[in-house]
Amino acid sequence: MTAPAIELADVVFGYGSQPLFAGFDLTIDAGSFVGLLGPNGAGKTTLVHLLCGAHAADGGRVAVDGADLATTPRVEAARRLSLVPQSTAFGFPYRGREVVAMGRHPHQAGGFESAADRDAIDRALALTDTARFADRWVDTLSGGERQRLLFARAIAQDADVLVLDEPTSHLDVGHRAHVLRWLAALRAERPRTVLFVTHDVNSIARHADRLVVLDAGRIVADGPPTDVLTNDVLCRVWGDAVRLVPDPDGGPPLVLPA
Amino acid sequence: MGQPPLDAARWWRIVLCHGAVFGGVFVLAAGCLPIVLDPSKDTDWRVLTQIRLPGYALAAVVGGGLALAGVVFQALLHNPLASPYVLGVSAGGSLGAILAIVTGVEAHVGGATLRPLFALAGCVGAIALVYRLAERRGRAPRGTLLLAGVVVNASLSALILYITFVAQPQETLRIVRWLMGGIVEPVAPVEVATAALLVGVAAAAILRQGGRLNVLSLSTPEASSLGVSVARTRIWLFWGAALITAGAVSFTGPIGFVGLIVPHVVRLLIGGDNRLLLPCSFLAGAAFLVLAEGLAHRIDYPRRIPVGILTALAGGPFFLFLLRRHLVRTGGDA
Numbered sequence: 001m002t003a004p005a006i007e008l009a010d011v012v013f014g015y016g017s018q019p020l021f022a023g024f025d026l027t028i029d030a031g032s033f034v035g036l037l038g039p040n041g042a043g044k045t046t047l048v049h050l051l052c053g054a055h056a057a058d059g060g061r062v063a064v065d066g067a068d069l070a071t072t073p074r075v076e077a078a079r080r081l082s083l084v085p086q087s088t089a090f091g092f093p094y095r096g097r098e099v100v101a102m103g104r105h106p107h108q109a110g111g112f113e114s115a116a117d118r119d120a121i122d123r124a125l126a127l128t129d130t131a132r133f134a135d136r137w138v139d140t141l142s143g144g145e146r147q148r149l150l151f152a153r154a155i156a157q158d159a160d161v162l163v164l165d166e167p168t169s170h171l172d173v174g175h176r177a178h179v180l181r182w183l184a185a186l187r188a189e190r191p192r193t194v195l196f197v198t199h200d201v202n203s204i205a206r207h208a209d210r211l212v213v214l215d216a217g218r219i220v221a222d223g224p225p226t227d228v229l230t231n232d233v234l235c236r237v238w239g240d241a242v243r244l245v246p247d248p249d250g251g252p253p254l255v256l257p258a
Numbered sequence: 259m260g261q262p263p264l265d266a267a268r269w270w271r272i273v274l275c276h277g278a279v280f281g282g283v284f285v286l287a288a289g290c291l292p293i294v295l296d297p298s299k300d301t302d303w304r305v306l307t308q309i310r311l312p313g314y315a316l317a318a319v320v321g322g323g324l325a326l327a328g329v330v331f332q333a334l335l336h337n338p339l340a341s342p343y344v345l346g347v348s349a350g351g352s353l354g355a356i357l358a359i360v361t362g363v364e365a366h367v368g369g370a371t372l373r374p375l376f377a378l379a380g381c382v383g384a385i386a387l388v389y390r391l392a393e394r395r396g397r398a399p400r401g402t403l404l405l406a407g408v409v410v411n412a413s414l415s416a417l418i419l420y421i422t423f424v425a426q427p428q429e430t431l432r433i434v435r436w437l438m439g440g441i442v443e444p445v446a447p448v449e450v451a452t453a454a455l456l457v458g459v460a461a462a463a464i465l466r467q468g469g470r471l472n473v474l475s476l477s478t479p480e481a482s483s484l485g486v487s488v489a490r491t492r493i494w495l496f497w498g499a500a501l502i503t504a505g506a507v508s509f510t511g512p513i514g515f516v517g518l519i520v521p522h523v524v525r526l527l528i529g530g531d532n533r534l535l536l537p538c539s540f541l542a543g544a545a546f547l548v549l550a551e552g553l554a555h556r557i558d559y560p561r562r563i564p565v566g567i568l569t570a571l572a573g574g575p576f577f578l579f580l581l582r583r584h585l586v587r588t589g590g591d592a
Contacts, residue, residue: 052483078485085480091336092475092530101264102472106485111469111533113263121263137529157484165479 003066005030005161005193006051012059013050020046020217024060028210030160031191033183035204035225038214039237044197047214048165051195052083064161078106082157084150084167087143096133096141099149100124103156124156127182143170151182161193162186168200176200180207205229205252213237225252264533272534276541280318283545287552288314312445316453317551317565318544320441320506321516323457325524325543327506328517329535330464330499333475334492335400341518342503345407345496348512349414350384351377351504355511356418356433360425374449374508378456381504384410389496397489398496439511439566441551449509456505460498461540467495468533475532513547513566515573520546522576 006028013021020043028034038044049055050062053074062069065080082103090099103124104117113121125131130148133141138149147170154162162183168176180203186192198204205211205225213221213233221233229252234242244253262268288310327342335344343349358376391406392398422433435442470491473484481488507513520543521535528534547565550572554565 049479052479054479054482054488074482074487075485078483081483083480083483085477088476088480089336090475091338092333093525094472094530097263098472098529098531102469102476102484105469105473108469111264111466112266112269114265118263118265163483 002030007063010060011057013057030193033194033208035208035211036197042214043217075106080159081161082154082159084154084164086166090138093137096136096149100152100156103153120156124152128152144175163195165197201255229253273537276538280541280545284548287548309444312450313441313443314548315450316441316445317547319454319457320510321547322540322544323502323506324517325520325539326461327499327502329521329539333471345388346384346410347381347503348507349411351381351507353414354380355436356421359432360429377508378504385500436511438564439513440564453505453509457502460502464498465536468536471532514570519573519576
């Protein structure tokens with residue numbers, strides 16, 4: 001039996017005296033595509049930060065691919081899990097290619113690019129159609145173009161677990177569709193686990209095999225999209241501001257403003 | 259794709275090119291410039307090798323060190339306007355040096371003065387204080403570090419002014435001369451060797467950390483997800499860069515703007531990739547200060563302008579240009 005891709009067991013974490021997570025449990029099987037939903041302040045981003053090692057849990061176990069993050073060297077953990085952030089600020093003039101090359105950092109010794117690094121970078125540039133930005137300075141690119149580079153960076157990192165923290169919130173509807181297509185292409189290559197944090201309920205419900213809804217540091221719903229998107233759950237999390245409408249094509253119900 | 263990948267061969271090629279330029283500048287400033295401009299005195303081989311050469315060697319070590327430290331501080335603090343002095347290093351070093359001057363312990367011991375030792379202690383003390391103030395549970399947030407640095411700088415500067423105010427007139431002159439920053443000949447070879455050792459050891463450790471520094475210039479979650487244990491790596495890079503700065507300013511006083519200007523000029527030339535920026539800035543900083551030192555000796559001959567004045571004079575307008583460009587690029591938002 002293989003270890004779960006992501007395992008949080010009895011996790012305790014908080015920023016001040018008030019714990020956000022008090023005995024939090026979540027297990028994600030290898031190869032699955034999970035959408036993480038929840039209102040602002042539910043703890044989605046904190047969960048992501050725990051997974052990528054930016055925060056250490058005050059208690060409990062956080063493991064990626066069987067490796068406990070508390071005892072695994074950071075560089076080794078980075079070969080198992082990569083992150084696509086919501087956006088990033090480049091304080092310095094980097095070229096597009098240099099940004100993508102940073103994804104190879106956990107694989108490199110001494111900061112030099114090997115032939116394998118070069119291939120991974122070129123593949124990531126090709127898949128995300130960013131090769132034409134490779135020589136451009138990032139501060140001359142649009143927000144959407146920069147976001148593509150962050151995707152390319154995570155792809156170049158070549159980890160089996162991919163965590164995306166609201167990566168599409170600044171993208172137009174066409175770009176959002178691209179992102180889901182890239183994920184499908186990556187998962188067709190070899191089994192990869194995706195944890196996709198988003199507010200775009202309708203789009204994720206059509207692609208994920210499982211939805212997890214978080215509210216105030218607790219899981220309030222967890223299961224296949226059709227099971228999770230019910231009036232009961234919606235009412236509990238978003239109040240009466242939204243309503244459910246049946247999908248004319250027979251997919252999971254659509255969430256619309258009331 | 260136009261930009262070739264950065265493998266070891268390309269890295270060495272670029273670094274050696276910069277090294278050759280630095281070598282040229284060194285020969286020009288330290289050898290040719292004196293001979294061309296003042297044939298009467300500096301052609302004396304003994305003057306050149308025993309007085310000029312140690313001075314220019316110190317300028318190279320200090321210039322290179324300050325530029326390298328500047329790159330590190332700017333990347334770690336996510337702030338292009340950061341200099342090696344933002345965390346109180348120069349004020350601490352100056353306080354140490356000034357205490358050595360007013361207590362009279364800077365008398366020569368075995369051919370060298372104790373002043374650099376006092377300055378070094380002051381530098382290290384100031385950094386430790388700033389870090390202690392900003393740190394909590396092994397983390398030191400960037401904003402808090404910067405603020406603590408500014409406050410410690412201001413407090414120590416006030417203390418320096420007070421000591422200057424109550425000091426004897428001839429001591430005041432020496433204090434003011436120290437604060438100007440510069441290379442005071444004759445430079446004892448042991449001073450050059452000590453500075454080179456301090457700067458060299460820390461620089462050797464930092465020089466190949468460009469990949470890490472690139473990643474650390476991103477947000478903490480990103481840096482962490484890319485395999486850098488952020489809190490720990492930041493602490494030792496901070497201390498490494500601070501030690502370089504301390505090693506540099508302990509022998510010359512605070513030489514302004516080298517650590518700020520040089521990284522930016524090199525970025526304009528080769529871009530922001532720290533893997534190349536670190537070695538190239540080191541070489542460019544060394545070349546810049548050697549050239550400035552050469553000019554400082556000649557501009558107002560036979561008076562020698564302290565090189566710190568010259569670099570600050572050139573640096574002020576450049577800093578404004580930078581600020582202006584930053585303003586234009588961000589549309590005035592930042």
